[in-house]
Amino acid sequence: MRDNIEKAGIVGRLIGNDYTSAMVSAQLMEFDPQTGKPIDTIAFANQLEEELRGKFENDNIKIHIIGFAKMAGDVAEGAKGVLLFFLIAIAITAVMVYLFSKSIMLTILPLACSLVAVSWQLGLLTVVGFGLDPMSILVPFLVFAIGVSHGVQMINAVRRRVLDGQTTKAASASAFRSLLVPGGVALLSDTVGFLTLLAIDIGIIRELAISASLGVAVIILTNLILLPLVISYFELPKKPDNPQKAQQIENLWRWLSNFATPKYAIIVLVSTAVLYGIGFQQSSKMKIGDLQGGAPALHQDSRYNQDTFFITDHFSITTDVMTVIVEATPEACTYHSVLTQIDQFEWMVANTPGVESTASLASVAKKVNAGFNEGNPRWEILPRTTASLVQAVGQVPTTSGLLNGNCSVMPVYLFLKDHKAETIEVVVKKVKAVAAQLNSDSLQFKLASDPVGVMAATNEAVSEAQLPMMLYVYGAVFVLCLISFKSLKATIAVIIPLYVVSTLATSVNDVT
Numbered sequence: 001m002r003d004n005i006e007k008a009g010i011v012g013r014l015i016g017n018d019y020t021s022a023m024v025s026a027q028l029m030e031f032d033p034q035t036g037k038p039i040d041t042i043a044f045a046n047q048l049e050e051e052l053r054g055k056f057e058n059d060n061i062k063i064h065i066i067g068f069a070k071m072a073g074d075v076a077e078g079a080k081g082v083l084l085f086f087l088i089a090i091a092i093t094a095v096m097v098y099l100f101s102k103s104i105m106l107t108i109l110p111l112a113c114s115l116v117a118v119s120w121q122l123g124l125l126t127v128v129g130f131g132l133d134p135m136s137i138l139v140p141f142l143v144f145a146i147g148v149s150h151g152v153q154m155i156n157a158v159r160r161r162v163l164d165g166q167t168t169k170a171a172s173a174s175a176f177r178s179l180l181v182p183g184g185v186a187l188l189s190d191t192v193g194f195l196t197l198l199a200i201d202i203g204i205i206r207e208l209a210i211s212a213s214l215g216v217a218v219i220i221l222t223n224l225i226l227l228p229l230v231i232s233y234f235e236l237p238k239k240p241d242n243p244q245k246a247q248q249i250e251n252l253w254r255w256l257s258n259f260a261t262p263k264y265a266i267i268v269l270v271s272t273a274v275l276y277g278i279g280f281q282q283s284s285k286m287k288i289g290d291l292q293g294g295a296p297a298l299h300q301d302s303r304y305n306q307d308t309f310f311i312t313d314h315f316s317i318t319t320d321v322m323t324v325i326v327e328a329t330p331e332a333c334t335y336h337s338v339l340t341q342i343d344q345f346e347w348m349v350a351n352t353p354g355v356e357s358t359a360s361l362a363s364v365a366k367k368v369n370a371g372f373n374e375g376n377p378r379w380e381i382l383p384r385t386t387a388s389l390v391q392a393v394g395q396v397p398t399t400s401g402l403l404n405g406n407c408s409v410m411p412v413y414l415f416l417k418d419h420k421a422e423t424i425e426v427v428v429k430k431v432k433a434v435a436a437q438l439n440s441d442s443l444q445f446k447l448a449s450d451p452v453g454v455m456a457a458t459n460e461a462v463s464e465a466q467l468p469m470m471l472y473v474y475g476a477v478f479v480l481c482l483i484s485f486k487s488l489k490a491t492i493a494v495i496i497p498l499y500v501v502s503t504l505a506t507s508v509n510d511v512t
Contacts, residue, residue, distance in 0.1 A: 002019070003375075007370070007371065007375030008367070008371075009367040011316075012315055012316030012317065012357060013315065013316060013317050013357075013359075016314040016315055017314060017315065017316065018314060020314070021314050021315075023311075023315065027399075028044070028067075028069060039069075041068070041069040041072045041073060042072060042073050042076045044069050044073070045069050045070050045072060045073020045074065045076075046073060048065050048069070048070060048073075049065075049073075052065065053065060064306075064307035064310050064311060065304075065307055066304065066307050066308050066311060066319050067319075070304060071295050071298070071304055074295075074298055074302060074303070074304045075295075075298065078298065078302075082137055085141075086140070086141065086144075089141060089144070089145075090111065090115075090144070093111065093144075093145075093148055094107055094111055097110060097111065097148065097152060100152065100156075101152075101155060101156075101159070103236075105234060106155045106159070106236075109151070109155065109227060109230060109231060110147070110148055110151025110152055110154070110155055110223070110227065111148065111151075113147060113151055113222045113223050113226055113227045113230070114143075114144050114147030114148045114151055114219075114222070114223070115144070116222050116226070117143055117144070117147045117215065117218045117219045117221075117222040117223070118140045118143050118144050118147070118215070120218040120221075120222070121139075121140065121143055121211070121214050121215035121218055122140065124214045124218070125210075125211055125214065128210065128214075130207050130210060130211060139208065139211045139212050139215060140215070142212065142215070143212070143215030143216065143218075143219065146187075146190065146215075146216060146219055147219045147222065147223050150183055150186075150187070150219060150223040150224070151223045151227055153179065153183065154175060154179060154183075154223060154224070154227050154228055154231075155227070155231065157171075157174075157175035157178060157179055158171045158172050158175045158228065158231050158236070159171075159236060161174050161175060162236045162237075168231065168232055168234060168235055168236050169232040171236075172228040172229070172231045172232035173228070173232070175228055176224070176225070176228040179224060180224055181484050182484060183220075183223075183224050184220055184224060185480045185481065185483075185484045187216055187217070187219055187220050187224075188220075188476075188480055189473075189476065189477045189480055190216045191213045191216045191217050192472070192473065192476040192477075192480075193473045193476075194208075194209050194212040194213040194216065195209055195213045196209075196468075196469040196472040196473050197209030197212075197469070198210075199465040199468050199469050199472065200461050200462055200465045200469075201461055201465075202457075202458055202461055202462075205458075205462075272497075272500055275500070275504060276500050276503060276504070278507070279500070279503040279504040279506070279507040280503055280507075281507075282507035282508075283503055283506040283507040286506055286507070287421040287422065288421055288459045288462050288463045288466075289419075289420065289421025289424060289425075289455065289458075289459040290419055290420055290421060290455070291420055291421060292420070295308070312356075312417065312418070316356050316357035316415065317356070317357055317359075317415045318356055318415045318416060318417065318418075319451070320415070320416040320417070320418055320419040320451065320452050321413060321414065321415055321416070321450040321451055321452055322413075322414040322416060322424075322427065322431075322447075322448050322449075322450055322451075322452035322453045322456065323411045323412070323413055323414070323448060323449045323450040323453055324345075324349075324411065324412040324414065324431055324435075324445055324446065324447060324448055325409060325411055325445075325446045325447075325448070325449065326342055326345075326360075326409065326410045326411065326412060326443065326444070326445055326446075327408065327409055327443070327444040327446060328407075328408055328409075328410065328442060328443050328444075329408060329442055330406040330407065330408045331406060331407050331408075332407055332408060332410070332442070332443070333361055333389075333393050333403060333407035333410060334386055334389055334390050334393065334407070335386075335389075336382060336383070336384050336386075336389060338442075338443060339361065339362045339365060339382050339389070339393075340362075340382060341438055341443055342360055342361065342362040342410060342412065342443075343360070343362035343363065343366075343382060344438065345412065345434055345435070345438055345445060346358045346360045346362060346363060346412050348430075348434045349412070349414060349427075349430060349431055349434055350414075352426065352427055352430040353423075353426055354416050354417055354418075354423035354424075354426055354427050355414055355415070355416060355417075355427060356415045356416060356417050357415045358412060358413060358414055358415065359402070359412070359413040359415075360402065360410065360411070360412040360413065361393065361396060361402040361403050361410045362382060362410075364396055364400075364402060365382060365389070365392040365393050365396065366380045366381055366382055366392075367380065368392040368393075368395045368396065369381065369382070369383055369388070369392040372391065372392070393407075401413075411449075412445075413450075414427065414431075414452075416452055419451070419452050419455050421459060424452060424455060424456050424459060425459075427452075428447065428448070428456050428460075431445070431447060431448070432447070435447075470502075474495065474498075474499070477494070477495065477498065478491060478495055481494050481495070
């Protein structure tokens with residue numbers, strides 16, 4: 001058995017490198033043959049757990065399951081807890097707002113208006129034909145948080161005017177007039193910021209941009225218009241709950257205002273310049289992509305990621321696959337020169353750091369040729385005669401994914417150790433260099449498909465769109481502030497701190 005396994009060349013592919021594990025691989029159909037409907041990946045993932053792992057796993061046998069369907073099922077299972085987290089977030093926010101306002105009514109109103117914004121956002125998403133996916137499932141949390149933030153500003157403005165002697169209705173109207181323009185500018189800036197994600201030509205990111213921008217846009221209606229209107233129907237106390245505490249807060253603000261004087265402002269400016277310099281230097285080291293192995297949508301200690309790490313450690317093939325598409329003329333696989341170039345490309349890329357193993361029609365044809373000669377490793381070569389080459393290639397079916405029907409497309413599969421940004425960057429750079437060296441009019445090596453190929457394209461698209469997005473955002477904020485304040489100095493005073501904060505945020509974030 002061991003001899004046959006080694007002759008077949010399946011060690012590291014179907015048999016673990018240490019011979020302690022074996023792999024069963026299957027390709028899923030797009031449609032259920034019994035119902036004709038698209039396959040339900042979530043139900044299929046549950047079926048794998050019940051009928052495979054649940055039935056056959058015991059103390060002596062461990063079963064590890066990977067693949068898109070299983071990952072989608074695990075992500076969906078984890079997403080069921082989102083509602084609980086949302087309720088916890090509402091409870092924590094309610095406590096914080098109450099501690100600030102000391103009023104149950106002033107706590108309920110901004111929370112209620114923010115929840116209205118979330119419901120409107122979800123409703124608008126269905127109207128435009130979108131939904132929530134693992135990448136945008138946290139957007140409702142973001143909309144809720146932004147809504148509460150602007151809601152607290154509104155109730156604070158109304159309450160201060162009531163304490164100054166105005167009626168609740170007059171205070172609400174006054175707060176509405178004073179906050180509509182600055183609050184609207186702030187929310188429009190957020191909306192424009194999310195819309196700039198449309199510059200990234202990736203569907204899931206564009207859906208995220210539309211989802212977030214719709215949510216922030218409706219906050220303008222719920223928190224700047226609906227909230228003061230609702231507050232005007234309530235009566236607020238015209239005396240502070242704790243005059244001593246109110247005076248302490250007033251004294252704190254007066255002390256903080258000292259930083260606007262030349263004596264203290266120079267300290268703030270110098271400190272900001274130093275922090276900006278450090279942040280600018282660190283931001284240049286930011287990686288575009290994932291910095292950890294496994295499925296990024298799941299925790300590192302999740303069952304799926306643990307299964308992935310096991311297979312990566314024990315097999316030469318991994319779930320992180322990048323496919324280089326080799327385009328040639330029809331029946332090109334019957335020419336020794338063509339397969340030799342593919343074999344040369346595969347060998348050069350296989351020796352790249354981060355590549356665990358490779359597979360192509362050329363490498364499989366060499367194994368088949370050795371098999372026709374009693375498995376002798378000396379015959380593990382590409383036959384030079386057309387008849388022998390056709391005999392070797394003819395044993396490889398199109399269902400293997402190594403060639404198409406007329407042999408004009410012959411993919412090269414690269415199995416990477418992980419999908420970290422640094423790994424993908426190194427491999428893509430090497431593939432491009434080797435492809436530029438071997439490309440000809442009759443043979444083209446083109447990047448890339450499969451999961452890591454998509455990740456590589458995503459990382460490149462995000463990297464290319466980063467600068468235009470920043471220019472769009474700052475341009476929009478500059479114009480909106482200029483319209484709002486009608487002062488170039490005031491606009492610059494807003495833009496510079498915003499730019500410093502963006503640079504510092506970039507320096508401390510490892511994943512974009």
